[in-house]
Amino acid sequence: MEEHKKRILLVEDDPNFGTVLKDYLMMNDYEVTHAKNGMEGFEKFKKDDFDLCILDVMMPYKDGFTLAKEIREKNTDVPIIFLTAKTMKEDVLKGYKVGADDYLNKPFDSEVLLMKIKAIIQRKATETISDSKQFEFKIGGFDLNSKLRFLKYNGENPVKLSPKENELLRLLALHENDLMPRELALTKIWRDDNYFTSRSMDVYIAKLRKYLKLDSKVEILNIHGEGFRLVVNT
Amino acid sequence: MEEHKKRILLVEDDPNFGTVLKDYLMMNDYEVTHAKNGMEGFEKFKKDDFDLCILDVMMPYKDGFTLAKEIREKNTDVPIIFLTAKTMKEDVLKGYKVGADDYLNKPFDSEVLLMKIKAIIQRKATETISDSKQFEFKIGGFDLNSKLRFLKYNGENPVKLSPKENELLRLLALHENDLMPRELALTKIWRDDNYFTSRSMDVYIAKLRKYLKLDSKVEILNIHGEGFRLVVNT
DNA sequence: TTACCTTTTAACCTTACATTAACAAAATTG
DNA sequence: CAATTTTGTTAATGTAAGGTTAAAAGGTAA
Numbered sequence: 001m002e003e004h005k006k007r008i009l010l011v012e013d014d015p016n017f018g019t020v021l022k023d024y025l026m027m028n029d030y031e032v033t034h035a036k037n038g039m040e041g042f043e044k045f046k047k048d049d050f051d052l053c054i055l056d057v058m059m060p061y062k063d064g065f066t067l068a069k070e071i072r073e074k075n076t077d078v079p080i081i082f083l084t085a086k087t088m089k090e091d092v093l094k095g096y097k098v099g100a101d102d103y104l105n106k107p108f109d110s111e112v113l114l115m116k117i118k119a120i121i122q123r124k125a126t127e128t129i130s131d132s133k134q135f136e137f138k139i140g141g142f143d144l145n146s147k148l149r150f151l152k153y154n155g156e157n158p159v160k161l162s163p164k165e166n167e168l169l170r171l172l173a174l175h176e177n178d179l180m181p182r183e184l185a186l187t188k189i190w191r192d193d194n195y196f197t198s199r200s201m202d203v204y205i206a207k208l209r210k211y212l213k214l215d216s217k218v219e220i221l222n223i224h225g226e227g228f229r230l231v232v233n234t
Numbered sequence: 235m236e237e238h239k240k241r242i243l244l245v246e247d248d249p250n251f252g253t254v255l256k257d258y259l260m261m262n263d264y265e266v267t268h269a270k271n272g273m274e275g276f277e278k279f280k281k282d283d284f285d286l287c288i289l290d291v292m293m294p295y296k297d298g299f300t301l302a303k304e305i306r307e308k309n310t311d312v313p314i315i316f317l318t319a320k321t322m323k324e325d326v327l328k329g330y331k332v333g334a335d336d337y338l339n340k341p342f343d344s345e346v347l348l349m350k351i352k353a354i355i356q357r358k359a360t361e362t363i364s365d366s367k368q369f370e371f372k373i374g375g376f377d378l379n380s381k382l383r384f385l386k387y388n389g390e391n392p393v394k395l396s397p398k399e400n401e402l403l404r405l406l407a408l409h410e411n412d413l414m415p416r417e418l419a420l421t422k423i424w425r426d427d428n429y430f431t432s433r434s435m436d437v438y439i440a441k442l443r444k445y446l447k448l449d450s451k452v453e454i455l456n457i458h459g460e461g462f463r464l465v466v467n468t
Numbered sequence: 469t470t471a472c473c474t475t476t477t478a479a480c481c482t483t484a485c486a487t488t489a490a491c492a493a494a495a496t497t498g
Numbered sequence: 499c500a501a502t503t504t505t506g507t508t509a510a511t512g513t514a515a516g517g518t519t520a521a522a523a524g525g526t527a528a
Contacts, residue, residue: 199488224495
């Protein structure tokens, strides 16, 4: 039923607590990336798309607030939950100022955390995503609408695309005429880079080529060992 | 943009605490209606439009949860904050199930409450711009009046819609020609996203399709794994 | 209570998707 | 060149999601 598991970035320096929490969240059907400090947290944040960030406030090198500010600069929407020490009122207030969605005092009840996560993620889902522009691409004679997942040729023939077909074509379009590295598609779409996912991707490339045959000016070229290139000949 | 003070419905049976809290909120520029029990709370809720409800959980006659349910039947959007006794974990969980936006353990810090209020009201303000009061829709040859819950085709044949049919069609109409995510309908209408609510929704989609068959230009398309799309072909 | 309306659950069937296997064809390497 | 790796392509398979109808369960008012 789920299109994809919701992804959580957990930044927590205490290795024991962090691992336990990660496992608990994973048991509850979330995909969790665990970073052990603020630096690492920001690196991982940049590399991936998350549905929620859970940040410990007290961390060496870079505290949760600083990290939150950096995250907010990149992304104004992703929900943030802070884990603060008990009774640190100032932390709570500071957190809200930085744009937190919620906070939890340690030690906290895990079920309550789960409910908060659910509530926050659902809340975000409710907010209408109306920035349609980034979902529409023109590829030669084709129009790709990657939100509604269809591909039209010359205004007619709307072909439905499967989620993977759609994502892959969208990635190619984002790199039009340029190299779209294999690895990029595998990590972004398949979230795993191994022999099988790689073969699976090749199957999808074949499918896309079939769709794109309608316009002889459009083709997907392979760059051996590197990736693919969506070219539009003029 | 907003010209009126934000209105808060405060339902709290302890007269001392209630009065103090009311005064504090008023000092901070909110317009506060104080009800001393659940009955009175519901009466006042019906008489006015509030931007936020703050409900004590423990109250004689009618507790906060029961009141919240009644409020939710009237209004699926208004934010609700519960005041619960410290350490009553079950209360917190129950609150979220009823559709609470947040909760506070008594005794709580008043500044924290203020921050929460601000955060929640602001959140709703950004959300509610587009889908504000809109109850009448033209869908191809149909007229939907979702306040009176009927659907007319060509001015004739007024079909009565059940509450769920109505809400679902309204959501679809709000997103006409665009994706109406499954998740959105489930969280907004069913308030829960699981296998059964999802199947229930599919049943309603089938019912709506039956009604809409009268106009061959109107159809509900599925986007596998994402949601539905109400399209009007021209 | 019956009667009626609404919603959920169940059942059964169809369609959509992603993965894997299998084999062919290029490209690369030494 | 032969050997190896990478890519191209089609088909088969298993699973999940959606379509539809009917029966069960819940609710409400006469």
